[in-house]
Amino acid sequence: MKAFNMFFHPFAATCSLFLILSSCVESTEISIDKEEGAQITSSAETPTNIIFLIGDGMGTSQVSAAYFYGEEDAQPNFSRFPILGLINTTSGSDRITDSGAGATAFSIGQKSYNGAIGVDMQGEAVQTVNELLEDQGWQSGVISTSGITHATPASFYAHVAKRSQQYDIATSLVHSNISFFAGGGQKWFMNRPDSLNYLDSLTHYGFSVGTESLGSADHSKRVGYLLANDGLLAKHEGRDDFLPNATAEALEYFAQSDKPFFLMVEGSQIDWGGHENNGDYVIQEVLDFDKAIGVALDYAEKHGNTLVVVTADHETGGFSLSGDGKSMSGYGEISPTFSTGGHTATLIPVFAYGPGANYFGGVYENTAIFSKFFEALGQ
Ligand code: MG
Ligand code: ZN
Numbered sequence: 244m245k246a247f248n249m250f251f252h253p254f255a256a257t258c259s260l261f262l263i264l265s266s267c268v269e270s271t272e273i274s275i276d277k278e279e280g281a282q283i284t285s286s287a288e289t290p291t292n293i294i295f296l297i298g299d300g301m302g303t304s305q306v307s308a309a310y311f312y313g314e315e316d317a318q319p320n321f322s323r324f325p326i327l328g329l330i331n332t333t334s335g336s337d338r339i340t341d342s343g344a345g346a347t348a349f350s351i352g353q354k355s356y357n358g359a360i361g362v363d364m365q366g367e368a369v370q371t372v373n374e375l376l377e378d379q380g381w382q383s384g385v386i387s388t389s390g391i392t393h394a395t396p397a398s399f400y401a402h403v404a405k406r407s408q409q410y411d412i413a414t415s416l417v418h419s420n421i422s423f424f425a426g427g428g429q430k431w432f433m434n435r436p437d438s439l440n441y442l443d444s445l446t447h448y449g450f451s452v453g454t455e456s457l458g459s460a461d462h463s464k465r466v467g468y469l470l471a472n473d474g475l476l477a478k479h480e481g482r483d484d485f486l487p488n489a490t491a492e493a494l495e496y497f498a499q500s501d502k503p504f505f506l507m508v509e510g511s512q513i514d515w516g517g518h519e520n521n522g523d524y525v526i527q528e529v530l531d532f533d534k535a536i537g538v539a540l541d542y543a544e545k546h547g548n549t550l551v552v553v554t555a556d557h558e559t560g561g562f563s564l565s566g567d568g569k570s571m572s573g574y575g576e577i578s579p580t581f582s583t584g585g586h587t588a589t590l591i592p593v594f595a596y597g598p599g600a601n602y603f604g605g606v607y608e609n610t611a612i613f614s615k616f617f618e619a620l621g622q
Contacts, residue, residue, distance in 0.1 A: 279614065280328070280607035288598035289621045290550035292497070293505045294490075294539040297349070298532045299342055299395055300514030302558030302589050305525060309533050311564065311577055312526045320537040324553070326600040328593035330609045332557045335364045339588045342514065343406040345556025345609065346398035352613030360394060360412065361402040368402030372616055373505045377420040382497055382504040385421060386489045388482070388528075389474045389511035390428025392416065395556065399507050410435055417444045423496050423506075425489040427471030429454060442469075457488050462496055477512055478527040486510060487534040494542045508535055517559030522579030525562060543597045550619055552603055553594040554612065558587045 298305065309319035334344035335354035343358045350371040353363050363369050373383035385396040392412040397403075401415035413431040416424065432441035445452050451461035453468045460466040468489065476482040490508050497504040510532030516524030536553055543549040561582030567573025593612070595603035599619025603612075 276607075278608050279611040280605035290598040290619060291503045291548035292546075292550070293616060293619075294494075294508065294543065294549060294551045295349070295506070295616075296508045296510070296532070296536055296539060296551070296553040297346065297395055298510045298513050298529065298553070298555045299389075300517045300525075300557065300559030300586070301510070301529065301532070301555035301591070302562065302587070303592055304562045304564055305513055305517075305529050305555075305558070306592060307564055308526045308529050308562075308579070313530055313533065319533050320540055321533060321553075321594060323537075323540050324551075324594035324596050324600075326595040326604045328595070328603045329590040329606045330554060330593055330612065331607070332555075332591055332609045333588060335359075339586050340557050340609075341406075341586065342394040342556050343398065346395040348609040349554075349556070349612045350398045352610050354608075354610055358406050359404070360397045360406050360408075361399070362404060366404050371399050372613055373399050373507070374420070375617075376503075376505050380502055382422045382500060382502050383420065384423035384493045384497070384504065384506045385426070385509075386424070386486070386493060386507070387426035387509040387511050388486055388531075389426060389509070390431065390471075391424050391426035391469065392428045392431045393426075393474070393511065395509045395511060396424070396426060396507065410437075413441055417441060417448055422465045423493045424466070425457065425468035425470070425485075425493070427469065427473055427475045429469045430472050432469060457485065457492055462499060466492075466496055474511070474515075477515070477524055478531045479521075479523050482531075484531075484534065486531050487538045490535045490538045494538070508539065510535065513555075514559045517562055517581070518584055520560055520581040520584060522562075522581075525560070525579065540596060548598065550597040550599045550616075551595065552600075552612070552616075555591045556609075558589045558591060560584070561587050561589075 313319050332340045334340035334357050336356035341357040343360050344355050347355045347359050351369040385399055387396040392409040394406040397412045400419040400421050401412040403411050409431045445467055449465045450467040451464040453459040493506055513528040516528055539551045543551045563580050564577045565580045593603050602615040602619050
């Protein structure tokens with residue numbers, strides 16, 4: 244009986260048909276492009292939804308930390324991705340990018356100058372990936388452990404010349420089509436130089452706003468959480484499971500509707516731990532980000548229609564998992580070390596899962612993430 248079922252399983256049937264007609268070769272054409280690297284240019288399936296997770300400041304050593312400092316018997320969620328890529332994160336103005344240009348490369352598909360938020364090299368606004376999808380009826384959301392007006396999340400809904408314009412970025416969020424956001428940053432909405440109370444403005448534009456805890460907003464409206472004055476607490480200083488829980492709440496929120504969704508989730512403070520050269524800070528933030536990845540992958544596995552892409556805007560700290568730092572024999576222990584208090588130019592890993600994931604294999608520019616989203620969608 245088991246063998247009978249397998250023979251008539253739709254996938255088995257499709258593949259044997261392919262074997263007869265074309266030996267399954269049609270689905271894997273590879274081409275090499277300067278910007279996009281070697282890529283598989285056709286794929287059998289297109290995703291309905293996209294979850295894009297950005298670990299700010301997360302290079303391969305930060306990812307590796309999850310393998311040495313995570314739970315003893317559990318593999319990190321990074322191990323669940325079948326497709327891997329590498330990106331060059333150099334910005335339009337500098338060899339080493341900042342988080343504004345880094346996230347803007349993903350959101351608009353163009354290299355811009357350090358500090359840019361959703362604008363090109365000339366400072367002109369360019370529609371972001373989620374704004375283009377919103378025009379097609381998609382829902383979109385942003386989640387961050389920094390203030391929600393900080394450079395990374397801002398690059399998906401705001402278009403301003405400088406990342407420091409956080410009051411203007413708050414104005415952009417109020418007027419955006421984002422339907423779910425969660426992070427910190429109350430001060431940019433409530434203690435403004437123009438004396439306006441932007442919590443009222445958010446309510447006016449249809450948001451139910453929670454300022455105390457996740458789960459408190461009305462899911463029949465647009466949902467916004469501002470849960471700290473600016474950045475949320477660091478994980479090693481007592482932040483709860485905000486990032487995985489906000490991701491789960493966003494997915495529950497979007498699943499109420501038949502509309503597709505684009506959700507950006509940022510583990511912001513991997514970067515902050517790197518700037519502080521604080522190994523424990525970095526490691527706790529990476530483990531927390533890995534939990535959020537697990538929530539996204541569980542959803543994608545269950546529903547089968549969701550592309551999950553994980554990457555970073557750049558590496559921070561020149562973080563490494565070295566031995567005792569002195570000799571070639573001190574290999575029994577790992578001690579996290581840093582080479583800088585700033586960002587670095589090292590290539591950054593990309594992890595992809597789900598329909599369209601094949602497009603994300605290879606070595607390419609950070610701007611190609613944007614075009615690969617649309618290629619994965621068949622657009
Ligand atoms: Mg950031
Ligand atoms: Zn940074």
